[in-house]
Amino acid sequence: MPAHLVDRRPELGADELITALVPPPRFDAVRFETYIPNPDEPSQSAAVEACSAFAAKVGARREKKRFRLFGGTAGPSGPMGLYLDGGFGVGKTHLLASTWHAAPSPKAYGTFVELTHLVGALGFAEAVRRLSEHRILAIDEFELDDPGDTTLVTRLLQEVMDAGVYVAATSNTLPEKLGEGRFAAEDFLREIQSLSARFGVVRVDGPDYRHRGLPEAPPPVPPASLEESAAAHEGSTVDDFDAFCEHLASLHPSRYGRLLDGVTRVHLRGIHPAPDQNVALRLVAFADRLYDRAIPVVVSGDPLPSLFTDEMVNGGYRKKYLRAVSRLTALARDAAPAR
Known part of the structure; x- marks a missing residue:
């Protein structure tokens, strides 16, 4: 006999919230190689290259720290944040998950909602401590239309980026912005104003591939x-x-x-x-x-x-x-x- 979703009341413990910070099943096996750029949209091929370079930079950061121990100054540079900007159905989540997969461990991947719930369950200081143990944090569906939670997560990102964690994100547009114009990147950077200089924007154009x-x-x-x-x-x-x-x-x-x-x-x-x-x-x-x-x-x-x-x-x-x-x-x- 079929089950009923209304009979289920799932609970998540604090440790489960951390271990659950991985890409969902649909994006568990995706990689840059499995992203098929639309030949009519050159920004998609460019986005693959940019995201791949960002993942490589995350891996190179450890070498940079090690080199500095011996007096060197060379190493990866540039923004520690990556924002994927574009409409729905252009593969932003595929690219975000591919970036996460290509980056070295330890690493965390979650939606904006999962991060706010994590802070609520662990407390702000403990959430910062746990997330700061990672090399990269990938955030899908950054909720720019929720001012309170946006402020909370922006503070969280400030702390973890100060601790050396790279951040990659996608988001929706603000409530008053209609359609799929070029508002998202501008709004994202404004909402995280204290961190905007740390983010590079990668545009992904195209129709809904689905x-x-x-x-x-x-x-x-x-x-x-x-x-x-x-x-x-x-x-x-x-x-x-x-x-x-x-x-x-x-x-x-x-x-x-x-x-x-x-x-x-x-x-x-x-x-x-x-x-x-x-x-x-x-x-x-x-x-x-x-x-x-x-x-x-x-x-x-x-x-x-x-x-x-x-x-x-x-x-x-x-x-x-x-x-x-x-x-x-x-x-x-x-x-x-x-x-």
Whole structure:
């Protein structure tokens, strides 16, 4: 019998929060060699070279310290921070994870939400101490639209970079910035103003690779077909959409990934437009964790793109909603052939 996500309440201990700071399953095997640049977008090839050079610089820093012990001054120079700037679906997370994989250990990789939860669980000083033991910290989805948490993480980065830790990051745009223009880099550097001189910006242009030449999301399935799919795939979960949205509200977003442990396919009954922005943003966070784990999605009810109303998509969180629709579309497409 299929399980229910609403029955799960995952917990993470302090040590687990540190050991869990690695790329999610979808990006566990990615490398620079597996990134396929769009031939029409030269910035993508340039980004691979820039990220590879940054990873090499992280590895060379130890040699620099050793050389200085013997009176030398030569060694790697340049910014200790790298910011990948671009729209959704251009492979920024692939490049971020590849940079992490190419850099030497010890190293840490997490989303912005995971870092804020880490600080909450360990305390600021202990989080700084633990993260300062790493050579590189990679941060995906830096939340520029949350002023309080942005300030907190900026302080955290100040401390760990002062301790010699390199930082690579991607982010979303600020709420008032619409579309995928060139606002992100400017906003990122302004929000981390005290550290902006330590970051170099690498632009990654291009269309959303997830849908190059591919059809749109498959339509919702009839309720009976959803139940058949759930019964046919071991490790499936089935939940009513409204009950599931209520359950997400009871969990910190940093636990959404652990909610999916052992799950092979997610089924949601009766989806419909999110009733408000709080629910919509939780669904965005959940969609990201689904995508990280490459878990196919089957839904009944309204089409997936209708999860977010026109008012939402045309508002301040446009980029997040479009990214979520893009990722959910890809996951629904993954499920379609095997239904």
